[in-house]
Amino acid sequence: MQATLNANAGANTPWYKHRWPWFLMLGPAAVVVAGSYTIYLAVTRQDAMVVGDYYKQGKAINQDLRRDRVATQLSLSLGMHYDAEAHALRGMLSSAAMPMSSEVHIRLAHPTQPEKDVQLLVRAGADGRFSVALPQLEQARWQVTAENGARSWRLEGAWLWPRETGIELKADQATND
Template identity: 50%
Template sequence: MIGPVWVLVGGAVMIWLAMSRPDAMVVGDYYKQGKAINQELRRDRVASRLGLAFDATHEAAAGRISGSLRSHGAPVRAPFHIRLAHPTQPARDRVLEALPDGQGRFTAAAPALEPTHWQVVVEGGGGAGAWRLAGSWSPARRDGLRISAD
C-alpha cells in the first residue's frame, strides 16, 4: 500500500520541478527568430569581407581576457563587444566591452569563467557595417581563442 503513495509523491515532486524550472531554450516567437538569423548571416558576410580575425587569451588568475582584432592583418581600433553565452543558463552569460589601443590590443575584465563550452560572439560596427564573428570555446581545454571570418 505504501508503494502507490510513494509513486504519487514522486510524481508530484517531478511536476513541481518541471513547472518551477522552465526550459530556457524554448523561444516564444519563431518568426522573429528566423528574421534575426538572416541578419546574423548578413553580419557574418560583412566580417568575411573585412577579413576579420579575433585572437584572445583568458588569464583566469588576473580575471581578464586580452588579445587583438585584425582586419586583413591590420589592427582594428574601434570598440567592440565580446559576448560569452553559457550553454544552458542564460543568467550566466557575459558581455565584455573591448576598447582596443593604438596597436589594436585590448584587455577586458572577465570574472572567473566556468569550465564549460561557451559560445563566443564578437561583434561591432553599426548600421550596414555591423559585423559578427562567432565560435565556441572551452577555457578548461585551452586558454587561447581564435575566431576568423570564413
C-alpha cells in the same frame, strides 16, 4: 499437522498485514512521486531555451548570416586568451580591410545558465590589441560572440574553458558550431 496450521493462519490474516502487496505497490508509488516532482519542476522553472516570438527569431537568423558574410569580406579574426591570475581577457582583433581602433562587444554565453552570461565592451587600440577585466570563469563550453557596435559584422565560436586557455575566431569559421 503443524505445517497446515501455519498455512491456514496466514490465509486468515487481512491483505494489509502481508508484505507482498506493499512491495508490489512500491513501484507505482515511486512513479507517482517522481511524476509529481517532474510536474512541479515544469511549472516552477522557466525554460531558457524557448523563445516567445519564434517567427521574429527566424527572421533574425537571416540578418545574422549577413553579418557573418560581412565579417568574411573584411577578413576578420579575433584571438583572445584568459589570464586567470590577472583576471583579464587579452586579445587582438585583425582585419585586412578596416582599421582596428574600434569598439567590440564580446558575449560569453554559458551553455545552461543564462544568468552567468558575461557581456564585455572592448576598445581595441590602433594595433587591434585589447585587454579587459574579467572575473573568474566557470569551467564550461562557452559560446563566444564578438560584434562591432553598429552590429554590422559578427564572429562566433565555442570555447572549452579551462581546457583551452585561448580561442581564435575567424570569419570563415564563424558559421560552424
